[in-house]
Amino acid sequence: MRAVAVALTAALTLGAQASPSIPGGAERAYRALKDRVDGAQAMGVVRFMDADWRLAGNPGFNRSVDHISGLLRGAGLEPRVEEFPLRGKGWDYETGTVSFADSGEVLLSKARDRVSLCINSFSTDGEIEAPLVDVGAGRPADYEGKALKGAVVLGSAAAGSLWQQAVKQRGAIGVISTSIAAYIRPEDPSAFTAPDQQDVFQWGSVPYDETAKAFGFKASWRAASRMRERLKAGPLRVKVNVRSSFYDGPNRMVVAEIPGTIAPDQRIVMVAHIQEPGANDDGSGCGTLLALAIALQKAIAAKALPPPGRTLTFIWGDENRGSRAWLTAHPDQAKGVQYMFSLDMTGEDTSKTGGTFLIEKQADPSAVWPRPSDPHTAWGAGQVKASELKGSLLNDVHLAICLRRAKDTGWIVRTNPYEGGSDHTEFKSAGIPSLLNWHFTDRFYHTNLDRPDKTSPSEMVNVGVAVATSAYFLASADREDARAVTALLERAEADRLALEQRQDATAEILDAWRKWYAEARESVTALPVTR
Numbered sequence: 001m002r003a004v005a006v007a008l009t010a011a012l013t014l015g016a017q018a019s020p021s022i023p024g025g026a027e028r029a030y031r032a033l034k035d036r037v038d039g040a041q042a043m044g045v046v047r048f049m050d051a052d053w054r055l056a057g058n059p060g061f062n063r064s065v066d067h068i069s070g071l072l073r074g075a076g077l078e079p080r081v082e083e084f085p086l087r088g089k090g091w092d093y094e095t096g097t098v099s100f101a102d103s104g105e106v107l108l109s110k111a112r113d114r115v116s117l118c119i120n121s122f123s124t125d126g127e128i129e130a131p132l133v134d135v136g137a138g139r140p141a142d143y144e145g146k147a148l149k150g151a152v153v154l155g156s157a158a159a160g161s162l163w164q165q166a167v168k169q170r171g172a173i174g175v176i177s178t179s180i181a182a183y184i185r186p187e188d189p190s191a192f193t194a195p196d197q198q199d200v201f202q203w204g205s206v207p208y209d210e211t212a213k214a215f216g217f218k219a220s221w222r223a224a225s226r227m228r229e230r231l232k233a234g235p236l237r238v239k240v241n242v243r244s245s246f247y248d249g250p251n252r253m254v255v256a257e258i259p260g261t262i263a264p265d266q267r268i269v270m271v272a273h274i275q276e277p278g279a280n281d282d283g284s285g286c287g288t289l290l291a292l293a294i295a296l297q298k299a300i301a302a303k304a305l306p307p308p309g310r311t312l313t314f315i316w317g318d319e320n321r322g323s324r325a326w327l328t329a330h331p332d333q334a335k336g337v338q339y340m341f342s343l344d345m346t347g348e349d350t351s352k353t354g355g356t357f358l359i360e361k362q363a364d365p366s367a368v369w370p371r372p373s374d375p376h377t378a379w380g381a382g383q384v385k386a387s388e389l390k391g392s393l394l395n396d397v398h399l400a401i402c403l404r405r406a407k408d409t410g411w412i413v414r415t416n417p418y419e420g421g422s423d424h425t426e427f428k429s430a431g432i433p434s435l436l437n438w439h440f441t442d443r444f445y446h447t448n449l450d451r452p453d454k455t456s457p458s459e460m461v462n463v464g465v466a467v468a469t470s471a472y473f474l475a476s477a478d479r480e481d482a483r484a485v486t487a488l489l490e491r492a493e494a495d496r497l498a499l500e501q502r503q504d505a506t507a508e509i510l511d512a513w514r515k516w517y518a519e520a521r522e523s524v525t526a527l528p529v530t531r
């Protein structure tokens, strides 16, 4: 089933990659921008952000906010830093070490593992010593008959679940979890396919709880195996030292704009998120967005492009919460948003991470009815009802522009149906056509190994050029462009209906696509910029 789907997608992608054709206005924008997105500049942002575990309200997050706004200001854009109330607490840590009490052998530490301490872990009072107890998988029966009060509990259940069972229910002082998504590595070490699978782990969190004042760690297969090996020989004690800090807001975001000259109240919005510790997730989205914003600014300053008719808005913030705050704080501006692009995990060096570049499409019929030609990623399907679908030109225009870039560079471009989870979800909820630029599966997603060596400057340039071209085009299109977009949509509809015939679509699905494309063609009427 999966193999069939992949073959069909490849056929579709290759067919489309062979014949890119974009409207004249998009081609002019592409030529003005294609050599102006600076990959080294984007990579500089990735490296800067990689120094910190960014969480809204913490000093590392705020350093990224200040760094990005400083770079924008230096390039002649006029960024605003907007503040809104922080939900919960900001958090960071200085020390998070677990070692064997007898030998002193260090199992987990900030120096080695960087993100192994769970978010919301409280400080221990200096170095403390406690028994280590293994609950294996951490199913309810695994806790029975074990002395967990005052212990550190090791298990492969999620950190939050171990914390609930061991700390809240049974008085443990902390937990060590090895839970990891199957697409990062298999459970069974004999099935490992790369040496780094012994050392990889996914960072996590435990609930903020002022009464329990507990801690959690995430551990690699190697660290957990070492502990389990010693436990086989009998009872074992560990030393734990945690020094962490909590912060009260505010939550902050950077907003920069290139004002529209004809319809400034109409906007094309692009968003990348600052929080999380990863280089690709989402240092790369932040770096790509910065480099493309500056490329647009420079192309306009050099008169390679006229200023856009609509306003281009660039936002760097706290994923989803920042977008929601911006939409709520600026209801008039929110009403004028025409299209939105999310940039999350845009920099993957796919030779190391796996999965290709993906456009996660605005929800179309493939998000409602599973289609062999449109497989979901390992991230999983979102919940979309047929009644929610509203066709627009966004998916096909952005895909065509990405494929225009691919024609020049051999970039691999694929799409996936709407799944949701990043900033585009917030704009979707506000009724705004929006899509996500990302890469998946990334076998370092949310792990200790999502570092700058997994990030590719040229991949960021590809994404940056494509998003800048699409955004500028949507902000500047004229009537002739609109006619070209209509033709592009007619071709896309014919291709889609032919494909669906080949993959035995029901009448209901064919009708859903016809309705989608009728609405998409209708959306072209509002494309030319008018006062």
Ligand SMILES: [Zn+2]
Binding pocket: 273, 276, 281, 282, 344, 345, 422
């Ligand atoms: Zn992300």
